[in-house]
Amino acid sequence: MLFHLSIAARDPRHVAQVIAQFWRGEAHPFPPVTPDSWIALAGDDRGTAIEVYPLGTVLREAEGDADSLGEPTPQTGYTATHAAIATVLSQEEALAIAAREGWPAKYRKRGGAFGVIELWIEGHQMVELLTQEMQAEYLALMAGEGYRAMLAAGAPA
Structure with a gap:
């Protein structure tokens, strides 16, 4: 963890x-x-x-x-380092904060499996925000057998 x-x-x-x-x-x-x-x-x-x-x-x-x-x-500038973090806020609340800050942010569905708000802090540092619904999608894939099952089904590497 x-x-x-x-x-x-x-x-x-x-x-x-x-x-x-x-x-x-x-x-x-x-x-x-x-x-x-x-x-x-x-x-x-x-x-x-x-x-x-x-x-x-x-x-x-x-x-x-x-x-x-x-x-x-x-x-x-840019870096490969990023994090996926949970938020207690709704997607609308999170996007409103990003808009207020002038930080690019948009909803994305990663690999067709789980949603994230792709947020670019100060326009250069990516953080993926996951609402409660997105966290459930993420955990369904990444916890237990989900990821291994996705790979066995031939998901892109």
């Missing part, structure tokens, strides 16, 4: 606050890794969170008995 992940954004504070809205959670500063980082907390019983670092931050191993550290780099 996933407890947290990290992404990068131009405005980490604002992005963490908006992600927290999808969960009806909270956003707070997150200084342990690198300055100006924020964290969105879902407020669930698993401590689900997304850490949001300044765009261009990379994580590096620290030597000796020390935690890893965040280091700025000139990297910007």
Whole structure:
């Protein structure tokens, strides 16, 4: 199970606050890794969170008995890193928040099996939002035998 992940954004504070809205959670500063980082907390019983670092931050191993550290780099733009996250909001509520932020978002049916709201944070970082109905579709495919059955039926690799 996933407890947290990290992404990068131009405005980490604002992005963490908006992600927290999808969960009806909270956003707070997150200084342990690198300055100006924020964290969105879902407020669930698993401590689900997304850490949001300044765009261009990379994580590096620290030597000796020390935690890893965040280091700025000139990297910007798109990444393969993304997450599918649950939301308690309806599709309409989630799309309204995306529209308010000016972030591209649309409904997509992944592989004809489950729906997602494909949301592009700040126009470059993809997050898939799953409403309660979409979560049920996702779990039907990804939990238990569903995925193996799809592959055995000849679904595209």
